[in-house]
Amino acid sequence: MAITPFKELEIGRQSQSICGRLLRKWQAKSFHQNGKIFSLDFLLLDQQSTLIQVTIPQYRAYRFRDDLHEEKVYNISEFQVDASYGKYKLTDHLHVIKFLDGTIINPIKETSPPIPNEMFRFRQYNELWTLAGTNHHLPDVVGELTKIQGSNLEDLSCDEKITLYLLLADGKNVRVMVWDACALEFRKLYATIVGKATILIITAVNPKSYGEIVKRR
CATH class of the missing domain: 2.40.50 (OB fold (Dihydrolipoamide Acetyltransferase, E2P))
Incomplete structure (x- = not known):
């Protein structure tokens, strides 16, 4: 399956495959429910230096948590693309990726050209x-x-x-x-x-x- 650049991702559950470097991973907590964990999230960067947020619901996170490591590069397929959240945005992308039960992740050594090791959204x-x-x-x-x-x-x-x-x-x-x-x-x-x-x-x-x-x- 051809790799889709993050900029070209379409909303829905179409068969799309992506490749990106995992920059930062964290557990998202609800401040309104005494810090209850509701998802595992991470930032993914592709070869075109486009950043996108990925979220895995807590009830599904146990299946993927141990296979996802910061700084590593992954091919990911069989996921869902939704509109980005209206608040607390960590990227400028219009979409977010959500893992499904059938989402497939495969670590790879590197890409050519290589994906940058980091990206920030600095503001003055x-x-x-x-x-x-x-x-x-x-x-x-x-x-x-x-x-x-x-x-x-x-x-x-x-x-x-x-x-x-x-x-x-x-x-x-x-x-x-x-x-x-x-x-x-x-x-x-x-x-x-x-x-x-x-x-x-x-x-x-x-x-x-x-x-x-x-x-x-």
Whole structure:
């Protein structure tokens, strides 16, 4: 079966086959149901550097979870294509892919030309300000870490909120608030970056505006 570029995917359950690199994988949780896990999601990138989100319902995720690994390349077929979600978008694609009971995944070594190892959707301050409070897109940010606020920063078991201050390339300052699993991960990094000039990449932030500061959640 011929490989379909992500840009050419059609809505429905037509016989379509794709090839892409798995960039990031996570469990999607419901904030309205005490963190209940409702799907396994990941981002997939193809040879044309097009990014698309893939979702697997929780009741189906156990069948695929152990076969999907970040940075690996896969051929995938027998899936469904739906319109993308109206909120909390992690890509600019108009569609999302949903796994079915009969979805087939096959790991491959590489492609020619190779698929990039990473892709980000960086946004500057003015773009973040436009998105603030809309819950529409969850972009990525990169900036110099200028200040850290939080308690128990050296306690690797603590998931209390941490506030990070970033200086963006356009000279604007933003606050990034992280907690739970993200706060745990940052505390693991803390000992290696404290007192050093550090550039941070933070993915999937939810811009919120407070006066002249754009806050991330």
